[in-house]
Amino acid sequence: MHIGDYIRSARLAAGVTQDDLGRAAGVSGQAVSQWERGETVPEVERIPVIARALKCSSGRLLTGRDDPTPGIPNELADIWAGLGTPEKRASALAVLRALTGTAA
Numbered sequence: 001m002h003i004g005d006y007i008r009s010a011r012l013a014a015g016v017t018q019d020d021l022g023r024a025a026g027v028s029g030q031a032v033s034q035w036e037r038g039e040t041v042p043e044v045e046r047i048p049v050i051a052r053a054l055k056c057s058s059g060r061l062l063t064g065r066d067d068p069t070p071g072i073p074n075e076l077a078d079i080w081a082g083l084g085t086p087e088k089r090a091s092a093l094a095v096l097r098a099l100t101g102t103a104a
Helices: 003-014 018-025 029-036 044-054 058-063 072-083 086-100
Strands: none
Touching: 003 018, 003 029, 003 044, 003 058, 018 029, 018 044, 044 058, 044 086, 058 086, 072 086
């Protein structure tokens, strides 16, 4: 399973359409569809936003399991903001993709 599978599962459980989730996350419904099919992954800073829209944890979206601690979404956002340069963010995305089994 990949992050798109977890997003789709959470979205369906929440009764949210792809278009509604896209609006909440600031992307198109087509972008959500691409995430769910594993063609792309959401930007890491969108994960907490997506989780809030689907009323689930960021951990559930990333791993299929709930977060062991509720502060992780905020910590992820802080880490992302602290990365600063595009090179550091690209490196972080590569790690995220490796952990979630998704392609660039």
